[in-house]
Amino acid sequence: MEEFPPAPDVAGTSLDGTAIFTISADENAALCKSTGVEPASDGTAHPIYYYIATQVAMGKTVAGVCETCEFDVEDGPMMGSSGVRFSQQLMVGQDYKVTGQILSLVRKKSRKLGVMDVLTYRLCLHPAEGGDAVLETDNVWVLPRKELAA
């Protein structure tokens, strides 16, 4: 990528959160209904809360993460992929907190999008009272760099 300036060096930026995230029974029920299913009767929350809880309670907003990457959120970041590894199921009523960091920001050129930065960050969800993470998720976002378009 010699023809472009390098992507900002943001690997290692902390995304540790201070907020406590609690999955309420009412919200879990509404979320399940919105996706076409009934909530579980055993106290477990819909597993998509892996994404919601970590995203909402991490230490930066999406706009803030973009700003760290010197990218204007108004330029349209795009989700590339999302992966999760659960060690425990998510529970309604449990308080959770988030730790995490940016893993990498890599500048690339694609035929479809032109110059773009590929952002990868990892978030872990822990019981708020402490203890091992109940899940780890890696999210990849594509940040199109219109200003670097040929």
Added chain:
Amino acid sequence: MTAASTIKPGDALPPFVIESVSPDAMRDWSVFLADPNPIHLDVEVVKAKGLGDKRINQGPINVAYMMNMLMAAFPGCRIESMDSRFLDNVYEGDRAVASGEVTAVEGNRVSCDLKLDVDGRGTVNAGTATVLI
């Protein structure tokens, strides 16, 4: 789908169908996600950004559809891991079908390929998952 002993690679998972993706659900998810991005809420913004003429479903909802398919295919299962790639947008009114296929079975651990298709536009999300049954 029932006991692990009856499940084998190549088995198709029963599809989970959303007959019409709802803009009301998008409004709800803007609250769940604490993300009021107007491309999920306002058709005029979608048009102004050149992204089409319908509201765009939030990406995690599409992942939830595939999770629902897995949990219906393996009642009582626990999702151990899942990866998904976002290939295209899902729009309000789309008919979305989540489906999958078993790729491996090891004890009570079942690995699957997953996808989400939209009528007329093909696969918009694809991935893999491992569930404990």
